[in-house]
Structures are given as structure tokens and as C-alpha cells.
Amino acid sequence: MGAGWAVVPVMNLIMGVPLKVAAACSGILIGMGDCIAVWPYLLAGAIIPLFAAPWLVGQILGGIIGAQILIRVKASSVRFILIGILVFSSFGLITKGLKTLGYTPAIPGAVYIVVLLIIMAGVALGLTDKFPKLRGER
Incomplete structure (x- = not known):
């Protein structure tokens, strides 16, 4: 990265x-x-x-x-997508660091997929107009 x-x-x-x-x-x-x-x-x-x-x-x-x-x-859509990418990247870096330090065992690939799907769902919800408070609108 x-x-x-x-x-x-x-x-x-x-x-x-x-x-x-x-x-x-x-x-x-x-x-x-x-x-x-x-x-x-x-x-x-x-x-x-x-x-x-x-x-x-x-x-x-x-x-x-x-x-x-x-x-x-829209710029707010780009912001949500970038936030999702940063959250997923930080999850991967934190789990890799904890594994390297010996605090946690290896994380199965299925966990990464589930986390990615949850983040994608959050980004998709943020991109919809049904939740204006998430977009910073009134």
C-alpha cells in the first residue's frame, strides 16, 4: 500500500x-x-x-x-467511498500488526470478506438520499 x-x-x-x-x-x-x-x-x-x-x-x-x-x-459521494477504503485498509493494517506482535492469531480470509461487505453496505447507505444526516445535510 x-x-x-x-x-x-x-x-x-x-x-x-x-x-x-x-x-x-x-x-x-x-x-x-x-x-x-x-x-x-x-x-x-x-x-x-x-x-x-x-x-x-x-x-x-x-x-x-x-x-x-x-x-x-458529488464530492460527498467521493468522501464516503474514500472513508470506506480507509476504514477497510486500517482494519487490515491493525489486524496485521496485532498478528505480527503476537497478540492475535491469523485472521481467516472470510473475516476480511465479511468486514468488506459490512463497510460496502455502510458506504451504500451513506450514498443514498434516505439518510441526509450521514451526508451532513439538514
């Missing part, structure tokens, strides 16, 4: 950048770092260009499609 989970909240909450702009800039910032970081591996022959080419095409198409979707989506 890269630093994308931290870039968007920092840009939005601390720097005052609008959420949609912060989400778009996050991808650009991380993409620039990834472009530079990949060269040593490519020059050492650790990355086979034939296998990396489909990934590159997917990145470009995903960026274009994501930008078009981001134009049409």
Missing part, C-alpha cells in the same frame, strides 16, 4: 484543497513517483515489458474513465 491513503485527507483537511481535486492530484503525485521508482527494476531486467504493457494500458484507461466519472460524482 502506497501513500495514497494519506495524500487525499492531508490535501483536503489540512491544505484546504477540494476533495475531488485532492483525489485527482493524489493519482498524479503517486504516478510520478512510481514512474521514477520503476526505472531501476526495468534496467535490471526485473520487469518484463511484455507483461508490463497491459498494466500500463489499464492504468491509462482507468485514469481516463476515472476522470470522467469524477466530473459527474
Whole structure:
């Protein structure tokens, strides 16, 4: 996991950048770092260009499609989706840390799926207009 989970909240909450702009800039910032970081591996022959080419095409198409979707989506919807991603990521990091420290046994994969489904249901409820208090509306 890269630093994308931290870039968007920092840009939005601390720097005052609008959420949609912060989400778009996050991808650009991380993409620039990834472009530079990949060269040593490519020059050492650790990355086979034939296998990396489909990934590159997917990145470009995903960026274009994501930008078009981001134009049409409300900022509050983006906020709920990002909160869901952060909650699920933090669950995974906390359980991994507790397992590494020896406080808990390995968590079965089914538990991660159940947690993901619960978070997705919460995000879906937040995206509906039936709960205006969740969206910060009156």
C-alpha cells in the first residue's frame, strides 16, 4: 500500500484543497513517483515489458474513465467511498500488526470478506438520499 491513503485527507483537511481535486492530484503525485521508482527494476531486467504493457494500458484507461466519472460524482459521494477504503485498509493494517506482535492469531480470509461487505453496505447507505444526516445535510 502506497501513500495514497494519506495524500487525499492531508490535501483536503489540512491544505484546504477540494476533495475531488485532492483525489485527482493524489493519482498524479503517486504516478510520478512510481514512474521514477520503476526505472531501476526495468534496467535490471526485473520487469518484463511484455507483461508490463497491459498494466500500463489499464492504468491509462482507468485514469481516463476515472476522470470522467469524477466530473459527474458529488464530492460527498467521493468522501464516503474514500472513508470506506480507509476504514477497510486500517482494519487490515491493525489486524496485521496485532498478528505480527503476537497478540492475535491469523485472521481467516472470510473475516476480511465479511468486514468488506459490512463497510460496502455502510458506504451504500451513506450514498443514498434516505439518510441526509450521514451526508451532513439538514
